[in-house]
Amino acid sequence: MAGAIAGALAVFFVLSVYLLPQSYLGSIHPTRPGPIVTDVKLSQTQVVLGESFSLQVSATNSGEHADMQILSIAFPSLSSTDGIVDVQKHDFRQTPLFIKKDRAIGAGYTAQRLVPAQYPSIEASNRPWNSGETFSIELSIKPQTEGEFVIFVKAVGLPHNGDQAHWPSNGTIDHQDEFVSVYSVNVTKA
């Protein structure tokens, strides 16, 4: 009896503390998401002050399953989106979030490093975002000052484990130390 008990315990500890963990660590690989912004449509590239324009952005995951994928649209020329940017429609599973200026946000594609947001943005995300799924968001934007109205667009897949997990892969760096694609609309006097 005592021998059987000792044997069963030995089998358990060898199995659960050594063999199975080693086997799982060798066989389970982190998923590799591949976010891509597939379409950015501006209704016009020039607007008269007081008029609004629409921005439609679509993104997909061309890689493996993402635990979370974020499509971010930021407005570096604004200090607040109140009364300027509205979500017209979207098909994301989670409601898009307005990120206010000065809020602590992750940087360098990680949540461990936090920085204050220097300008507002909208984050549309899905948790999870499966491989091959495409989602879109349409915004209505009414600039309140003349000049160039700048928009930053990027997509990040999580877990972020390589260059394939963000879009774009190069270009302008934003306040989060992450690459963005830049779009602009020229706002003229009425």
Place this chain on the structure above:
Amino acid sequence: MNYQRGSLARMQESRRLVIGYTLVSAGILLAASGGTWDVTNHLLNKPETFFAPPHAVLYTGVASALAGMALVVSASRAAGQFDWSAKFLIAGVALLLSAGPVDFVWHSTFGLDGLLSPPHSVLVSGMVTSSIAAIIGLVRASKVLPAALIVVAILPVWISAAGAVHMFSLPFSNTAYFNFNPHPIAGAIVATLGFPLITAAISHTSSELTGRKFGILSATAAIFLFINTFTSIIPNEALVSTIPFYIATVIPFVVADAILARWRSPKSLYMAGAIVGITFFMLYYPLITHTYNKVMDNKTVWGSLTAIIYFELMGPLYPVLLAPAAAMGILGAMIGQGMVRRAILAGLR
């Protein structure tokens, strides 16, 4: 004749008490399992509605507990005797029911809540209180408690007590208004001491209630593992391949069960307690990953990375946890044995 009628009435009241307490136990088992399932779905951010399956399981459980309490109250009234387990049960179910309105007010005022919040604390306190009251009531109302009933009565105590330890150790309570997250080291200490203690106390209680007959402790642990597999592992596809690892955790419980059944010395109690205590790191997988990751690596524990992070933590962490877990397991075993002896003595009186 009158004597026979009185005896029959007592038997009927006793039967109603047993049915009532069983309904409470089964209800809390459902509610606590639904709660664990809900935590997993929140972690995975699965879309949630009022009638989401985990919520439906939870509400069904609360309804069953309420029906059970009504039966216990009616049987106690008929008997003209409200013993303290019935009073304790009323307090537990009252806490359980009040958690609903408290949760509504909290959500209306502060939006989303974390795992540790006043409404959730009320809910878990209600589950722990009701399930303990139900098992004590069963022991007192039934001369011989059938084995299946012991399992049904002990599991809700185990799952709700584990929920309470998770609540004070997991880093899931930082919201827009409040940060109730425990300090990472405090969370790890609560988990390292709390989980082995409750595991050993509860599993030993199940064994002691049958006079240490082999099988009950193993069956209780097997069903606990089965429920956790369904509520915490299967909802996350990335963890499904680790089910064999999780199910293997039944082995030390069978071993502890065999030790308790074969030997009656205090040493056997300590040994079984220590064995059960040191398996807590496997038993409370995968949620426990979040608690210890916060102290060790502080990585973001995405659903697809949970197993990898857990197995990476195991190497450096598990040897350090062995001594305190074994000590708490021994203490838990002594508590379990003591509680059963006191409950049986109280029942005899």
